[in-house]
Amino acid sequence: MFKKDLRRWLLAMLSMLVVGSAVVAAEKPNVVILATGGTIAGAGADATNSATYQAAKVPVDKLIAGIPQLKTIAEVRGEQVFQIASESFTNDNLVTLGKRVAALVKQGDVDGVVITHGTDTLEETAYFLNLVVRTDKPIVLVGSMRPGTAMSADGMLNLYNAVSVAASKDARGKGVLVTMNDEINSGRDVSKMVNLRTEAFKSPWGALGMVVEGKNYWFRLPAKRHTNNSEFDIEKIDTLPSVEIAYGSGNASDTAYRAFAAKGAKAIIHAGTGNGSVSSAVVPSLQELRGKGIQIIRSSHVNAGGFVLRNAEQPDDKYDWVVAHDLNPQKARILAAVALSKTQDSKELQRIFWEY
Structure with a gap:
């Protein structure tokens, strides 16, 4: 009798553990990574090539697979929207990307969106989305100043931080964000101020916050109208003058x-x-x-x-x-x-x- 009771108890405990694990897994936020190319998807001929390389070479699935730690912070899936160097981003590209982001943030199974992007026009795309996508869900743009093949590559940590921010409830309602070099900047303010170095992106009015080891630290809020509070809507824009x-x-x-x-x-x-x-x-x-x-x-x-x-x-x-x-x-x-x-x-x- 005692053995039967013990067995039932052990089975009950095991069942509770399995159910508990499933609940924990289900509670992980869902983040979609939209890849558009750029240096973060670039590759050089040698590990010493930090400034000489080909952009837009690595597909999104490889970017995700290269950072297994992403699984600990979110359920992540990727889509390859474009595979281009960002200096070639057109108005049509902006509209296409904006409509895809707007469709994703309407889905109940999407908690945040990350967009990998070349740094040359990253600030333009970030500001465009800040104006036309009506949502309070985090939208985070991220790039890198060095290709993943370089010994000093910054893309891996930048992308991890971007997913961490996009998965965070405290990033909601702050407009479109840019997460690079451990800083969280407003897509409205931030610009590429220097090339070749990893601290390339700065806002003249200061960062909104920082992300350190997957935790956000906020210091200020955007003052200008954006996203949910915008009068513009990407669903009503098909072309740009x-x-x-x-x-x-x-x-x-x-x-x-x-x-x-x-x-x-x-x-x-x-x-x-x-x-x-x-x-x-x-x-x-x-x-x-x-x-x-x-x-x-x-x-x-x-x-x-x-x-x-x-x-x-x-x-x-x-x-x-x-x-x-x-x-x-x-x-x-x-x-x-x-x-x-x-x-x-x-x-x-x-x-x-x-x-x-």
């Missing part, structure tokens, strides 16, 4: 501005010096182009923290121009393209630049 960037400098001419206008640009971002300054040789042409319906948006190419004040340097009210606030030229291009899908009114565009 042409917006071009013309670089201001000493001895600048109007050649680039006129060429972009002739090619059908709906807006031109003036990447000006200092406070978005415009050369006296260029001002008349920009006035003329604005008169033809092309939006003129003054930005600054100051590397970290360029801030353009309205009606400073140029009489924006008089010329009916828009200022980009603190957005760098490439981010201003993204916002202008998204905004122009909704309005052509310059006053509305200026409101949008203040709010986003």
